[in-house]
Amino acid sequence: MPPPNSPAAVVATTVVAEAVDAARAAAPLLAREPLPVRAGRLRAAADALDTHGIEVVALAATETHLGSARLTGELARTTAQLRLFADAVEEGSFLDIAVDHADPRAAPVARPDIRRMMRPIGPVAVFAASNFPLAFSVAGGDTASALAAGCPVVVKAHEGHPRLSDLVGRVLAGALPAGAVTVLHGRAAGRGLVSDPAVRAVGFTGSEAGGRALFDLASGRSDPIPFYGELGSVNPVIVTPAAVASRGASVAAGYVASYTLGLGQFCTKPGLLFLPSGHGLESALVDAVRAVTPGPLLGEWIRVGFDEAAAALAGLDGVRPLVPPTAGSGITAAPALLAMSAARFRAQPAAARECFGPASLIVEYDDPAELLAALATVPGSLTATVHAEPGRDGDLVGALLDAAAERAGRVVFNGWPTGVAVTWAMHHGGPWPATTAPLHTSVGVAAIRRFLRPVAYQDVPAELLPEALRDGNPLGLPRRVDGILDTVAYAG
Amino acid sequence: MPPPNSPAAVVATTVVAEAVDAARAAAPLLAREPLPVRAGRLRAAADALDTHGIEVVALAATETHLGSARLTGELARTTAQLRLFADAVEEGSFLDIAVDHADPRAAPVARPDIRRMMRPIGPVAVFAASNFPLAFSVAGGDTASALAAGCPVVVKAHEGHPRLSDLVGRVLAGALPAGAVTVLHGRAAGRGLVSDPAVRAVGFTGSEAGGRALFDLASGRSDPIPFYGELGSVNPVIVTPAAVASRGASVAAGYVASYTLGLGQFCTKPGLLFLPSGHGLESALVDAVRAVTPGPLLGEWIRVGFDEAAAALAGLDGVRPLVPPTAGSGITAAPALLAMSAARFRAQPAAARECFGPASLIVEYDDPAELLAALATVPGSLTATVHAEPGRDGDLVGALLDAAAERAGRVVFNGWPTGVAVTWAMHHGGPWPATTAPLHTSVGVAAIRRFLRPVAYQDVPAELLPEALRDGNPLGLPRRVDGILDTVAYAG
Numbered sequence: 001m002p003p004p005n006s007p008a009a010v011v012a013t014t015v016v017a018e019a020v021d022a023a024r025a026a027a028p029l030l031a032r033e034p035l036p037v038r039a040g041r042l043r044a045a046a047d048a049l050d051t052h053g054i055e056v057v058a059l060a061a062t063e064t065h066l067g068s069a070r071l072t073g074e075l076a077r078t079t080a081q082l083r084l085f086a087d088a089v090e091e092g093s094f095l096d097i098a099v100d101h102a103d104p105r106a107a108p109v110a111r112p113d114i115r116r117m118m119r120p121i122g123p124v125a126v127f128a129a130s131n132f133p134l135a136f137s138v139a140g141g142d143t144a145s146a147l148a149a150g151c152p153v154v155v156k157a158h159e160g161h162p163r164l165s166d167l168v169g170r171v172l173a174g175a176l177p178a179g180a181v182t183v184l185h186g187r188a189a190g191r192g193l194v195s196d197p198a199v200r201a202v203g204f205t206g207s208e209a210g211g212r213a214l215f216d217l218a219s220g221r222s223d224p225i226p227f228y229g230e231l232g233s234v235n236p237v238i239v240t241p242a243a244v245a246s247r248g249a250s251v252a253a254g255y256v257a258s259y260t261l262g263l264g265q266f267c268t269k270p271g272l273l274f275l276p277s278g279h280g281l282e283s284a285l286v287d288a289v290r291a292v293t294p295g296p297l298l299g300e301w302i303r304v305g306f307d308e309a310a311a312a313l314a315g316l317d318g319v320r321p322l323v324p325p326t327a328g329s330g331i332t333a334a335p336a337l338l339a340m341s342a343a344r345f346r347a348q349p350a351a352a353r354e355c356f357g358p359a360s361l362i363v364e365y366d367d368p369a370e371l372l373a374a375l376a377t378v379p380g381s382l383t384a385t386v387h388a389e390p391g392r393d394g395d396l397v398g399a400l401l402d403a404a405a406e407r408a409g410r411v412v413f414n415g416w417p418t419g420v421a422v423t424w425a426m427h428h429g430g431p432w433p434a435t436t437a438p439l440h441t442s443v444g445v446a447a448i449r450r451f452l453r454p455v456a457y458q459d460v461p462a463e464l465l466p467e468a469l470r471d472g473n474p475l476g477l478p479r480r481v482d483g484i485l486d487t488v489a490y491a492g
Numbered sequence: 493m494p495p496p497n498s499p500a501a502v503v504a505t506t507v508v509a510e511a512v513d514a515a516r517a518a519a520p521l522l523a524r525e526p527l528p529v530r531a532g533r534l535r536a537a538a539d540a541l542d543t544h545g546i547e548v549v550a551l552a553a554t555e556t557h558l559g560s561a562r563l564t565g566e567l568a569r570t571t572a573q574l575r576l577f578a579d580a581v582e583e584g585s586f587l588d589i590a591v592d593h594a595d596p597r598a599a600p601v602a603r604p605d606i607r608r609m610m611r612p613i614g615p616v617a618v619f620a621a622s623n624f625p626l627a628f629s630v631a632g633g634d635t636a637s638a639l640a641a642g643c644p645v646v647v648k649a650h651e652g653h654p655r656l657s658d659l660v661g662r663v664l665a666g667a668l669p670a671g672a673v674t675v676l677h678g679r680a681a682g683r684g685l686v687s688d689p690a691v692r693a694v695g696f697t698g699s700e701a702g703g704r705a706l707f708d709l710a711s712g713r714s715d716p717i718p719f720y721g722e723l724g725s726v727n728p729v730i731v732t733p734a735a736v737a738s739r740g741a742s743v744a745a746g747y748v749a750s751y752t753l754g755l756g757q758f759c760t761k762p763g764l765l766f767l768p769s770g771h772g773l774e775s776a777l778v779d780a781v782r783a784v785t786p787g788p789l790l791g792e793w794i795r796v797g798f799d800e801a802a803a804a805l806a807g808l809d810g811v812r813p814l815v816p817p818t819a820g821s822g823i824t825a826a827p828a829l830l831a832m833s834a835a836r837f838r839a840q841p842a843a844a845r846e847c848f849g850p851a852s853l854i855v856e857y858d859d860p861a862e863l864l865a866a867l868a869t870v871p872g873s874l875t876a877t878v879h880a881e882p883g884r885d886g887d888l889v890g891a892l893l894d895a896a897a898e899r900a901g902r903v904v905f906n907g908w909p910t911g912v913a914v915t916w917a918m919h920h921g922g923p924w925p926a927t928t929a930p931l932h933t934s935v936g937v938a939a940i941r942r943f944l945r946p947v948a949y950q951d952v953p954a955e956l957l958p959e960a961l962r963d964g965n966p967l968g969l970p971r972r973v974d975g976i977l978d979t980v981a982y983a984g
Contacts, residue, residue, distance in 0.1 A: 485970055
């Protein structure tokens with residue numbers, strides 16, 4: 001980034017102030033709109049993206065090299081996400097309403113009337129990701145969940161797809177009130193956003209280094225604000241001896257397909273494969289890797305980073321390069337596969353570092369105790385996958401599922417972690433460094449909660465209460481009344 | 493605190509390691525226990541406190557000077573809180589369960605089976621408060637909510653009541669599994685806890701300076717952890733011209749009673765009173781303050797801090813000392829009341845700083861526009877109170893309630909903020925500096941959420957799933973199934 005007084009930094013400051021002012025002006029309007037209107041805005045945004053779909057996908061393909069099939073699917077996911085969030089807004093449980101009527105006989109002291117609901121937290125800064133130019137970018141999950149919460153958004157576009165970001169920003173601007181979504185460019189603008197007094201929360205998807213720097217900026221403010229960062233994840237896959245014995249070949253093929261999918265440019269890419277020593281799958285794995293065609297990464301900066309990370313991994317003590325990393329050129333990369341013993345893995349924390357791109361490390365364990373000890377050193381991850389045979393692995397399966405749940409936000413059984421369904425139950429998060437906020441998800445309906453804060457109203461007369469809190473439940477929302485959940489209005 | 497290599501620091505390190513090891517050992521046991529067993533533990537803790545009630549209250553009175561009537565009430569609140577959390581554990585909605593069955597026809601892609609629930613976050617450090625030696629201390633709200641979440645707790649006792657802390661710690665230890673609650677003393681131990689790799693979250697109640705230092709420590713870890721700090725709050729009270737006209741005398745009396753209750757040693761003590769210029773309540777206010785008997789504060793350190801803060805407030809530009817602060821001695825303090833214009837208030841941020849103890853500032857506004865502008869400079873607060881006459885204040889009431897909700901976690905209407913009901917709907921939180929985590933509450937059932945993190949299970953066979961997530965809802969818990977809330981099991 002430029003030094004503080006350079007012309008670029010001055011321009012960024014002005015631009016940030018304008019964007020944040022627009023967001024601040026929009027905030028009370030968005031917060032006030034009835035839920036059906038808010039839901040309608042999300043659907044209008046989805047419709048507008050569909051209308052411009054061909055143009056959007058074509059520009060995305062030019063800037064990201066991801067291919068129009070993948071991008072068409074990603075656009076469908078992006079609009080489906082906006083529409084699911086519209087449904088969630090109308091359903092209303094995100095408001096987390098609780099009504100406790102006054103109780104003059106309560107012990108130890110009489111209680112006033114207390115009614116709580118969630119309110120939008122205020123303007124949100126969103127940092128777009130490189131690897132999902134639609135679903136985690138200008139119109140992506142962070143933006144959709146902030147809008148669903150009733151918050152305006154200022155997006156810091158990813159430098160990997162600037163023109164696409166502007167196009168999507170224009171499409172959204174045409175469908176939403178002024179100031180609801182604004183797109184900015186450049187690192188100085190990004191840092192300015194995180195520091196701006198009017199910005200009340202940040203959503204971020206990107207690298208551990210970049211996320212850490214911005215998390216520190218948000219936490220170091222004179223008024224710290226919540227920073228929801230999805231950073232790096234190694235997504236371990238654990239295979240038991242019984243799973244190797246019963247279906248080793250399909251596990252090998254599935255693993256290679258998962259870690260090379262999209263050339264490994266997914267946050268859920270499995271980076272560690274725990275196999276029992278003497279697994280006998282080496283040639284199957286190597287053959288599968290050799291069969292993967294080298295392809296274009298998102299950009300040259302990704303390729304350079306991948307080469308460096310893969311070379312660092314290959315240079316660790318005790319690494320056996322099954323398919324050695326090859327220095328690429330331009331934007332093309334070929335997959336790599338390495339192996340080491342669990343003992344060496346435990347001794348070298350760098351072996352568990354995320355390598356963004358098509359490289360993976362096999363960790364070979366001698367017995368369950370060594371496997372569990374090695375797992376205990378794996379950093380917090382978005383996912384942890386267990387391949388096992390419940391009938392034949394005995395108590396080991398339960399212990400592995402517990403270990404997986406201890407270190408990851410999603411536990412996958414006999415499957416693969418790549419692919420994240422956008423649903424009510426999804427959790428896409430996990431302990432540091434997978435995220436900066438282990439209580440929250442960046443995918444699925446619960447993502448809306450990140451941009452809401454509770455307010456309780458005490459003894460406020462009915463006519464002055466938000467409608468959602470009034471007796472008789474005039475908006476038909478799910479609520480907890482005097483401790484009892486009441487879902488009659490919409491479940492009936 | 494002692495320098496890093498002093499004997500005291502070395503002792504603290506050893507003691508912290510032992511306490512955290514005990515908590516770490518207890519964590520999986522507590523996490524695994526069935527919900528009715530966990531609820532039973534909370535009730536056993538409450539029963540044990542009741543059994544030792546006379547001894548506990550007597551020691552608390554000796555160490556805090558709060559008086560046995562108040563402390564008996566606080567003990568009742570503390571045990572009622574443990575029992576309410578036991579009820580909440582059995583009710584089970586804190587698990588936030590969602591089940592999305594596999595959907596092979598989902599658009600844009602087929603969906604696996606995904607089931608989410610909350611799991612305990614792990615060992616929790618709790619920093620006890622001085623002003624609630626029972627309800628916000630060793631057996632207080634943070635401890636109760638962590639235990640309800642299934643997390644072991646290491647408490648850093650407040651130096652204001654060390655023997656009481658040890659007594660309550662022993663009472664809890666007799667009722668709970670080993671390692672569930674441990675009590676430590678001293679600042680070095682506190683800092684050691686926040687830095688300990690096994691500690692996964694922190695609950696804190698105390699000063700803005702102390703809370704900020706520990707928040708920075710938690711956020712600056714190589715693996716940052718959530719820090720739930722309740723810091724300082726000025727709790728503005730806003731009175732409209734119509735409220736002055738219709739019941740000015742009772743507002744004046746009520747305000748003085750609220751800010752001098754317990755000699756102002758409450759986090760919800762109102763510190764700012766917004767009155768229309770020419771309100772004519774000055775003599776009523778002054779008479780009420782003069783009628784308050786000076787009394788003992790929690791300790792000399794509180795009195796010294798109060799004297800300094802009150803003198804600083806009195807020294808600001810344009811202050812009229814209605815009842816000037818008087819330098820106290822020992823632990824005795826007398827109430828003070830100051831006044832200034834809204835214009836001077838807006839120009840001096842120091843006028844909105846919390847003064848812990850029986851001092852308060854009247855801010856006099858000329859018109860609604862000036863009132864709203866002044867409110868916009870009030871820092872985030874736990875509460876904001878509006879005294880108005882809905883029939884006669886017109887649109888002003890709505891604007892004031894909105895401004896209150898914008899800046900506070902609880903909006904009180906025609907009442908007083910002191911006193912916090914422990915219920916399902918309560919929110920005791922707010923924007924910085926009221927708290928470090930505006931999404932969360934430290935009082936009420938929702939406080940449990942601070943110590944839980946979600947885990948989603950993908951395609952895990954029924955017999956390996958946590959019972960709470962299995963089809964047929966064998967535990968009878970509230971759940972969201974395929975998007976629809978299902979409360980039949982317990983609401984029927």
